[in-house]
Amino acid sequence: MSHETVDGRTATGAPSDVGVLGGGRMGAGIAHAFLLAGSRVTVVERDADAAAAASTRVLDSVAASVARGTADQGAEAIGARFATSTDVSAFSRCGLVVEAVPEHLELKIDALTRVEAVLADDAVLASNTSSISIDELAALLERPSRFLGMHFFNPVPASTLVEIVRGGATDRQLVDEAREWVHAIGKTPIVVADAPGFASSRLGVAIGLEAIRMLEDGVASAQDIDLAMTLGYKHPVGPLRLTDLVGLDVRLGIADYLAANLGDRFTPPTLMRRMVAEGKLGRKTGEGFYVWDTE
Structure with missing residues (x-):
């Protein structure tokens, strides 16, 4: 399958350029999912050692998918669309950035505000939080209408569910777009209102x-x-x-x-x-x- 992008989307319907903040087990899994859907993916980590470890996680996961026959391109072609960085400015051209840092409120707020500052006005910022209020996180953002929750499940490559969390200020059309992105990466979305712990x-x-x-x-x-x-x-x-x-x-x-x-x-x-x-x-x-x- 060709993965050329048209109007900011891949042939599968995924965003053409995706960023992931945090390359641990969850972040690497999210990166893997979008890479297999044809996106260019950039993972940003706190330092060079963490970025190198994240790169190994992602590329090993991609190689495993290729070996299982669940990827429609070779590992080299998929890997060519992947990059790591230690600078959030690497997200500047991304249409979607998913924050996947540890589950601490202050850490997430700091991460989200730093990322939002380098994104285009129409870019989407999502949090992979599994429990923290989307409205609480959105309160300090400049563009809360472009923010929502995208809660992936561990391990991401094997899980088929993504919980889309709609904040009070989230643009309703954005929720529909997020549903399409989740389908594009081969997973099933559910949509829940912002509440402690969401549904899952x-x-x-x-x-x-x-x-x-x-x-x-x-x-x-x-x-x-x-x-x-x-x-x-x-x-x-x-x-x-x-x-x-x-x-x-x-x-x-x-x-x-x-x-x-x-x-x-x-x-x-x-x-x-x-x-x-x-x-x-x-x-x-x-x-x-x-x-x-x-x-």
Whole structure:
């Protein structure tokens, strides 16, 4: 398939130039999705070492897709449309930039305001936040009508869902465009209004916290609690294994935010806080509710 761009879009309908701020696991996955849809993608990281690591993540993921036969171009052709930088001015020609920095309010606000300053007036700025209010993030932006949430799921290459979060000031036509972009990268959009935790995190974290409480209370082992959901309710992965995959620290931050905004039912269990304090964060540290091979 040709990936030549017309009127700011690729042949698939994705934006022709996409930026991703943050090249960790999530940011690299977002970059991968748009590269396979024909976009030129630039990832910006905090320093040269982080940018090099992000480049390796993205290009390895692209190579894996080519090897599986799920890409319609070779790794070299796709890689030619990819770049990294340590300067947000590299986003200046992007029609869409997705912020994918860690889930901390002050960090996200700083990142978003820096990126917005270099974008064209009609460019779109999106946050991959899984729980923070889009309206709260938009409050300090100059162009809140060009801002929305695009919440991707981990791991991005294998996940088929993107949660589009509509802020109070978000241009309604922009929501329709975002739906088209999500379809263009081969995923399915859902649209939700701005609310703490949106739809997916609010439900997913509620189940995960209750699973941790059950483990803490000795109701069943981690494996059996997860089997109850995978076999009994056909969840693709159990809530404790999923928490390990997402990261206990990430989920703890989301739970604290939801507890502050929605009440005590989201108060994190003592076991969760203790594990985070001990550095047992899940797959990325080699141990959480399960032991993981980190090699």
